[in-house]
Amino acid sequence: MTPESFSPTGTHDPTAAPPPGCPAHGIGPGGLRRLYGPDAEDLGAVYEELRAEYGAVAPALLHEDVPIWVVLGHTENMHVVRTPSQYTRDTRLWSALQDGTIKPDHPLMPIVAWQPICCHAEGDEHLRLRGAVTGAMSTIDHRGIRRYINRATQHLVNKFCEEGGADLVAQFAEHLPMAVMCEILGMPEEYNDRIVQAARDMLKGSETAIASNEYIMEVLMRLTVRRRTDPKEDFTSHLINHPARLTDEEVAQHLRVVLIVSYEATANLLANVLRVVLTDPRFRAQLKGGQMTVPEAVEQSLWDEPPFSTILPYVAKAETELGGQRIGQGDALIFGIAPGNVDPRVRPGPKANMQGNRSHLAFGGGPHECPGQDIGRSIADVGVDALLTRLPDVQLSCPEHELRWRSSISNQHLVELPVKFAPKPQQDVMQRPSINPVPPQSPNNWQVSSRQPEPAAAQPAAVPTPVAAPEQARRLSVFRRLLRWWRGD
Template identity: 50%
Template sequence: MGLYESLRAKHGPVAPVLLDGGLPAWIVLGYREILEVAGTPSRFSRDSRTWRWFKEGRVPPDFPLLPMIAWQPVCLFLDGAERDRLRLAVTDSLERFNRRGIRRQITRSAHQLIDSFADRGEADLVGEFSEQLPMLVLTQLLGMPDEYGPRLVEASRDMVAGTDTSVASNEFIVETLQQLVRRKRGNPGHDITSWLIEHSSQLTDEEVWNHLRVILIAANETTVNLLKSTLRMVLTDPRCHASLAGGQMTLPDVVEQVLWSEPPLMTIPGRWAAVDTEVGGQKVEAGDMLLLGLAAGNHDPAVRPDPTVPLHGNRSHLAFSSGPQECPGQNIGRAITDTAIDTLLARLPDVGLSIPEEELRWKSGWMTRHLISLPVTFTRPRSSGTDGGSGPAAGLPVPSALPSAPAPALVPLPAQAPAPVPVPAQAPRRRVRRWDSLKAWLRIR
């Protein structure tokens, strides 16, 4: 945020920046300017093929940001009627899931992860929980075996970070999803992949796996960061703790506050100028690239003069972008976050940070800011069961693994397919009493 504010102070709401390799671009820092750029596709296109440095051949094939900005046949890189056709297939497929069913699946996956460290009395809620759970859920929603999750977590994180191996990571994800689409063409199931294939928009195989890639990468990256940041706030912010305990806030309120203060994606590769134009006092030429500074926009003093004032119930933040390309799967990320934390606190009600808050460390990239670890301690529970109200299915036994998907397993990738992740055995179930402090306020109804 210090960098964004120094750019704002020097250049105003739109500032010039350099990408890897010294390629010039603009970063949009102002709240209103982001809405302007995101909401006027006639001036600011999503078609990255119009980028002048692509046209002039100045972007090398190993450019580390290429997996995130190279044009693909997906709604994210299109405008107009073609974007509408493809986006309809995505939104329709995402909306076919039953919300109660998704939350039940999230709860079961959360219990599975908690079982792996509950008996130790300590854990790292980044590496052992937050970075694993979203992909566990997403692989199920896409109709993939959940043992592919760990490898996909590593590949997606590497790709978004724009490292030297990001291109290879992207190739692994693409090959995995291409195999999935071939399988589902012959044997569809109750999953997003099958619904995209069957949709009336008649997507090609290339369009299907490209959209699956977008869903997988965007949903995992944003949800992992949102889950980590919300957990940190619940565990470290005394105002948040007091508001939850006193009923002034609910857990979904905390999630929205985090989306304002620390959006999962700080900056996104946003638009390419379709014409010579002006925005935020800067003259932008046709073919220029503009990054959307979502975190900077959320902290724009022109619309939020006091960032310490809570914004309960206010969803006008920019965490999921805005305009025709606003994230269609944002509610899945919200559901994973608040359901996962509710489950964690139900199992480990006295969980607390094991180091001083000031010792927490982050790693920053061009799009994201990652909390590296969140070490906690807690009283080892005598039972891994539920309290009868917030467990996987209102008191049903907690399974030791996710329910097997009806779809067949993927063909293992040569020398790359991950080995199945062993699931530790659970302790015998015993009915436990309700915890009557935070639980009453955090239960998801």
Template identity: 45%
Template sequence: MTTPPPDSTHSARTAAPGCPMHAAGGGGVRQLYGAEAESQPYALYEQLRAEHGTVAPVLLYGDVPAWLVLGHRENLDVMRSRLFSSDSRHWHAMRDGTLPPDSPLLPITAWQPLVALTDGAEHARLRRAVTESFGRVNRHRMRRSLSRYATRLVDEFVGRGQADLVADFARKLPALVMAQQLGIREADALPVGRAVADMLSGTEAALAGNQLVTDIVRELVERKRLEPGDDLTSWLLVHPSGLTDEEVGEHLRLVLVGSLEPTSNLIANTLRMVLTDERFRGNLSGGQMTLPDALEQVLWDHPPLAVVPTRWATANTTIGSTPIRAGDMVMLGIAAGNVDPGIRPDGRPMHGNRSHLAFGAGAHECPGQDLGRAIADTGIELLMERIPDIRLAIVDAELQVVGSWMSRRLTGLPVVFTPQRQTARPVAAPVQRAEEPFLPAPEAEPAAERPRARWWRRG
């Protein structure tokens, strides 16, 4: 199958049989990008569902055709099936050279030797290094660091009686914690966090942000090769899978991009729901819903990535009743699948249910999802306990959300509260250990069930 050139003047009627444009009869394929689609994505998902069912043809930048999977079960099928690869070299647009070199899809889809973009034996080698290194993280020590960093951030604004919980808290906490876990110097943590946000902004700052992250990661790998410590970078460097310095650096970059923005959004969206949604206020104040339950509800309603455009069919097949040709781009519709009426009639709440699609499934399921949950859970709990009368400074309708076809984020969350005294002590620098041979992660200690604390109290 040959993909039509990504030229908006190219007629959909000339598309080869089997491609999304042809399947929809030409002309009727909706764009997944643009102001209208990106401002009301859930409305678009429902329109596509009504028109096409569980899989819909869509157009990406440059009118590049693709399939968007809308069904919850169908998304899981694609995630778990070997008929759909994460290697973009299967994509006919890559093979045929019909994707222009300046396409905005290239930074997302261009093949690299990364765990997220490989399959088979190479994926298994890289995946083992990443998951086993994550498994060595000491959860107790990380929680203590989390508490110290969260306390310090709250201390910076608690005396003012007002704050922007996105800029002052949600964006800073994941950067500080993940920088420590990777072995990045604390002075570089917040600049790295800002650089990652710039990389994903789609603005002119993206290039400079990418360069800063690249430079810091390169220096980090060189430093840890000479002076290993008790951190993810050092563990990746000595892992038996034998990653090169370049592979370690690329995976550290992937960890930063894949953890900071999603975790920041998870914190911000959870805080917004707690501050504005009466269902959450009542349940939490009454002790019927824990904070982890609230986090899972947010992962259903506002997944960190709405669309994951990194699957390609390796053979002619079907999804549901839709025929898919080898080489077609098949995008995971995470947000659309999470609101599939087949599993959520009338958009019913999914309290405590972890069967959402936010972290994927199968061979490419997110290996760091528990760290993201821990950062959000601990940070929000400390913030709300420290400032129990916190409330939104504006009405919910005035909050602004920006994003693209792949993700959306809250731009700010202004709050007010009773000013308090600062109580935090300076955060001690993490202790660096000498290099030790790579060992499998110790078996986790059984976690005691957390009490359903009434951590939310109205002011």
């Protein structure tokens, strides 16, 4: 695929790209928009410019001016991921990799290089590898995990609750998903600051990213070898013992995929939900007033700020047409999650309330749809609810415009979320998170109403208790026990 094939007019300017700082720096060969460099700080605006110019599918350039198609339409994105007969995740078919346009040291090579894992497999091999992963996923005790999320949240909040302030990204959102995933994989002893830092570092493309990846692979390979001889009731053991008979290398590689993708997506989701709760009065009012539950708030965030803004690449197996564009055989396409979520054909406005609608693209679709999305939702639902219960008076401790993001073509990561609150005592991590009644809350405090015990009705001492009260209390007790069982408490 060449830049010429992107130009509907056939015009192509072979001159060198303008230097950084020039107004035309975001424009590359053929007048195509670059999705990297200074413009990457606001890719949302770039996507909307491309939509206005080209429609649902637009040509663009990756790092080092590698041509690619950006799928901007919701319907077109779903067609790509749900039509494996036309589009594949096997990057070995990508023309730019076959002809050397993408060099071995390309900045995106860790993302686009083919690996023998289910994410890049097709056909029978995909069924074998994906079947092992989904089979192991099906053994997870979701109610037990929700209880563990509550305990992990208690543990994290206990570390800063007495301080009256915290950074909810570094001290909460980046730790809770890793603690939970280490428990699910069967290596809770490996959860520490080092593995959290390594997971975050390997996705940044930093100078130490390769070393971080090697550390995580060492941890996962040790776990694989240990569980091969000493199986337990955990995800890793079930993956090893699946009839697909994965090799140790295949097990470790899939553990890495599950760990890193789940961690990164959920860490971003947690940070995004908490930021909106702390900065959007309407969102907070809906949550406080019961018009929106925490799970519904999470789904709204998946529409507005999906944890991964794009997935790349999908590759066309043969020449085809998509969104009015001719896609050549071997051409690569970006699965545009963020731009697809704001497609005006499916959403009246970029911030429209999508309550009750789960048709967002955050977890993909088709044969490569995220198999662990329910775990991610549980971590966000329970974690946010428990945190707000422990810190009902939490509020942002800096102006909203001072919040900073680290952006890339794959996602937008909130750097920090500083908050303040009245100091709170620590709580028993084995107990359900609860509001500390001392000191009393100010009238401006807020909390998730579903977490609060209903106050007993005030009655004068002289009024006798109705005869029906014991039966009424018994029924209420049964209902509450059922509700706790449903929530996994």
